[in-house]
Amino acid sequence: MVDRVAILGCGYIGIELGRQLTAAGYDVVGVRRSESGCAAIEDAGFEAHQADLTDPEAVSNLPDAEWVVFAASSGGRDAEAAQRIYVEALDSVIESYGERESPPDRLVYTSSTGVYGDHDGEFVDESTPLDPTTEKTRVLVEAERIARERSAEYGIDGTVARFSGLYGPNRYRLERYLEGPVTEGYLNMVHREDAAGAVGYLLIADRARDGVVLVTDDEPADKWTFADWLANECGVGNPPKETKQQRLTDDELSEAARRRILTSKRCSNGYLRELGYDLRYPTFREGYRAAVDAYRSENIE
Incomplete structure (x- = not known):
């Protein structure tokens, strides 16, 4: 067993990953920029380290670890913020760890299926x-x-875990789909426990070294079908629907929002399954059960 796992940017997914690895007997340290973020890590039951990943001095003092997971968020949608965290800070982290006397064995970077663009x-x-x-x-x-590539320069095996849409506690967004209007298209989703679970599995089972793994559930969902299922399970009427062309008539939509609406794809988890990961929530039906039960308890029963 490795001596230590460092989860950098230990937020929504990182805290769940830390819980799972701690429960499996691993020594985990989570890194967050704020005091409140560090307090959330400690509340989850593992060690916290406060550091700003955009600060080179702070990066040089990050805890040593044999496994490093880079799960930081840019904190916004703009490309400038993304560049600072996902490119500049990531590169700084890899260089800092790579130049240490005992570099990490592996680094996992959590990416997004947004890299695919439109596939009709x-x-x-x-x-x-x-x-x-x-x-x-x-x-x-x-x-x-x-x-x-940069990890490889230092003899570190770099793995990319490419997440589809994350959901789970505090991110079910029921009102969006129950109230509508719901725009046509596909939803590619993965529950928080499976996003974290897949990363933990890749590390513990020693899978996909220097590889890319698409982390998504078994069933890309048609948005209208999903919304109607959710409404039926919650005991309310089906929400209004709209086509993409109807949605695009909104003059207040940004160009980025228009591109997201027009981007359509269905994500396959065939490789993740081939590697041996067993999903806790194979589809939205299992994943949304807790949210549906809570809604019914509060609003109907």
């Missing part, structure tokens, strides 16, 4: 060419390259 509703997987459509997703593509 067709399936994508790890072999699909990347086609980012915004400045931010172009930054994410560069970050994936850094995670693997």
Whole structure:
């Protein structure tokens, strides 16, 4: 067993990953910039270290670890913020760890399926060419390259875990789908426990060294079908629907929002399954059960 795991940017996914690894007997330290973030880590039951990953001095003092998970958030949608965290800070972290007397064995970088761009509703997987459509997703593509190539320069195996849409506690967003209008398209989702669980599995089972793994559930969901299922389970009427063209008539939509609406793909988890990971929530039906039960308890029963 490794001596220590460092989770950098230990937020929504990182805290869940830390819980799971701690429960499995690993020594985990989570890194956050704020005092409140560190307090949340400690409340989750493992060690916290306060540091700003954009500060070179703070990066040089990050805890030693044999496994490093870079799960930081840019804190916004703009490309400039993404560049600072996903490219510049990631590169600084890899260089700092790589130049230590005992560099990490592995680094896992958590990316996004936004790197794929539009595929007209067709399936994508790890072999699909990347086609980012915004400045931010172009930054994410560069970050994936850094995670693997720069890590390799220091003898660190860099793995990219490419997450689809994250959901779970505090991120179910029931009102969006129950109230509508719901725009047509596909939802590619993964529950927080499985996003964290997949990263933990790749590390513990020693899978996908220097590779890319698409982390998503078994069933890309048609948005209208999902919204109607959710309404039925919650005991309310089906929400109003709209086509993409109807949605695009909104003059207040930003160009980035328009691109997101027009971007359509279905993500395959075939490789993740092939590697041996067993999903706790294979589809939204299992993943949304807790949210549905809570809604019914508060509003109907």
